[in-house]
Amino acid sequence: DGGITQSPKYLFRKEGQNVTLSCEQNLNHDAMYWYRQDPGQGLRLIYYSQIVNDFQKGDIAEGYSVSREKKESFPLTVTSAQKNPTAFYLCATSLAGTQYFGPGTRLTVL
Amino acid sequence: AQSVTQPDIHITVSEGASLELRCNYSYGATPYLFWYVQSPGQGLQLLLKYFSGDTLVQGIKGFEAEFKRSQSSFNLRKPSVHWSDAAEYFCAVVPTSGGSYIPTFGRGTSLIVHP
Numbered sequence: 147d148g149g150i151t152q153s154p155k156y157l158f159r160k161e162g163q164n165v166t167l168s169c170e171q172n173l174n175h176d177a178m179y180w181y182r183q184d185p186g187q188g189l190r191l192i193y194y195s196q197i198v199n200d201f202q203k204g205d206i207a208e209g210y211s212v213s214r215e216k217k218e219s220f221p222l223t224v225t226s227a228q229k230n231p232t233a234f235y236l237c238a239t240s241l242a243g244t245q246y247f248g249p250g251t252r253l254t255v256l
Numbered sequence: 257a258q259s260v261t262q263p264d265i266h267i268t269v270s271e272g273a274s275l276e277l278r279c280n281y282s283y284g285a286t287p288y289l290f291w292y293v294q295s296p297g298q299g300l301q302l303l304l305k306y307f308s309g310d311t312l313v314q315g316i317k318g319f320e321a322e323f324k325r326s327q328s329s330f331n332l333r334k335p336s337v338h339w340s341d342a343a344e345y346f347c348a349v350v351p352t353s354g355g356s357y358i359p360t361f362g363r364g365t366s367l368i369v370h371p
Contacts, residue, residue: 150299177357186265188346188363189300196356236299243288243307243350243357247299 149173150248152237157253159224159231167222167251169237177240178220182206182233183250189236195220224253231255258283258349262362269337270370277332277365279347288350289330290359291321295343303345306330317341342369 153168171178177196181189191204195214209228214220224231232255237248259282269275281287288307292300304315311323321332330347347362 186363189361194358240357244302244305245359249299
């Protein structure tokens with residue numbers, strides 16, 4: 147089955163720690179995205195990548211970093227510089243404008 | 257830059273009643289238009305999309321949406337709501353120029369269904 151997997155489903159972080167969220171796809175899509183979702187705020191774009199070894203900042207990139215070494219993978223690191231990281235994180239791919247979403251990772255800072 | 261407005265934060269309907277969720281956009285031309293649905297704690301699922309042609313588009317789960325250029329709207333409708341339709345609904349627009357296909361999402365409308 148083609149799809150997008152995100153792991154872990156739940157993640158707990160202590161203040162000052164970096165954590166990495168995994169996103170893997172087997173849809174063979176070139177473009178991948180990371181969104182942050184907070185209640186009542188919709189989806190906000192963190193980073194996106196339209197091709198391997200290239201990525202661009204979105205609207206709220208501060209405190210986050212990404213890499214795109216393989217077409218299938220687009221991991222997101224939430225660094226200690228992100229002051230309020232507790233949120234639901236969604237990974238997506240895109241084909242001709244249509245977005246396909248993973249199941250999400252809920253990150254909680256303890 | 258484009259923008260999307262979903263004016264209703266919450267909508268409550270009775271099971272079996274009709275539904276209309278509003279979406280207005282701002283963009284210099286006709287964008288690509290989408291509706292997605294999200295159940296609690298899950299990712300978004302595509303309901304339907306409009307690229308061009310017939311302004312009334314059919315989607316999954318019995319949903320439809322109508323594109324009205326004069327009103328810059330893309331409202332989502334369903335003639336009879338089921339309890340399983342309770343979820344968050346997001347309208348999105350994607351620009352048709354520039355080639356980046358970066359979407360802008362509305363803030364979402366939460367649908368509550370009463371038995």
